[in-house]
Amino acid sequence: MEMHTWKHVFKLDPDKEISDDALELVCESGTDAIIVGGTTNVTFDNTIDLLSRIRRYALPCALEVSNMEGIVPGFDFYFVPLVLNAQNPDLILGAHVEGLKEHGPFIKWEEVAVEGYVVCNPDSTVAQLTESRTEIDEDTMKAYARLADQMLRLPVLYIEYSGTYGNPDMVKAARKVVQNSQIFYGGGIRTPEQAQEMAQWADTVVVGNAVYENIEHALATVEAVKRQK
């Protein structure tokens, strides 16, 4: 799967407005791919609408599945989150079993990557929805990293600080023990310096909200990450 080479990606939320001009800048920024995803109000209609607009451009596009309604055919990849520190039983594996009952026979598994999420910002929507245990020190992060990488052999370890800039030492701790999983870092990146800092330890840096808050700063993260790598 070509995603191994991704250093920088933008995450676009189907529930948020983006103008055609801004979308063009994002898709022609030199980023490696677009992930479509969000925690709330992701529907079939707003997802297919965003996909069809992104398809005007040549870059790869992955759907990060967050609910059943928002599953749309036609993406290059499907990322399925498994929240390793979730305590809400319905979202640990229950949703996945329901998803497999409906879609199991039709899935092209070569397009699918399961992401081992470690949700770290207690104030984020995703932390609240999944009731994630977010008080994590470096040793605990290393344990989650080993869980994803060595025990479960997941292709992706996703260190998620959605909405707030995280602690680079946590990403560094994960880096020390991960052997094969691709480390994604996402959360609160609003400047090139922050993107560059996380790119020291993460394989792939994810920029989301900044696209909607300050497009120029968001675009500047692309070159910052590529320079670091």
Ligand SMILES: CC(C)=CCC/C(C)=C/CC/C(C)=C/CC/C(C)=C/CC/C(C)=C/CC/C(C)=C/CC/C(C)=C/COP(=O)(O)OP(=O)(O)O
């Ligand atoms: C076309 C076709 C048949 C495709 C197949 C797709 C596929 C491979 C399906 C597999 C079957 C399956 C396992 C389905 C179940 C999917 C499912 C509902 C899983 C639950 C995932 C989960 C734990 C969701 C909780 C929320 C979460 C982790 C979201 C991830 C994305 C994220 C963190 C976005 C950031 O959101 P945030 O910015 O914090 O919030 P806002 O939206 O408020 O901004």
Ligand SMILES: O=P(O)(O)OC[C@@H](O)CO
């Ligand atoms: O929106 P931000 O805070 O950049 O986070 C990106 C991504 O990790 C969210 O799932």
Ligand SMILES: [Mg+2]
């Ligand atoms: Mg968001």
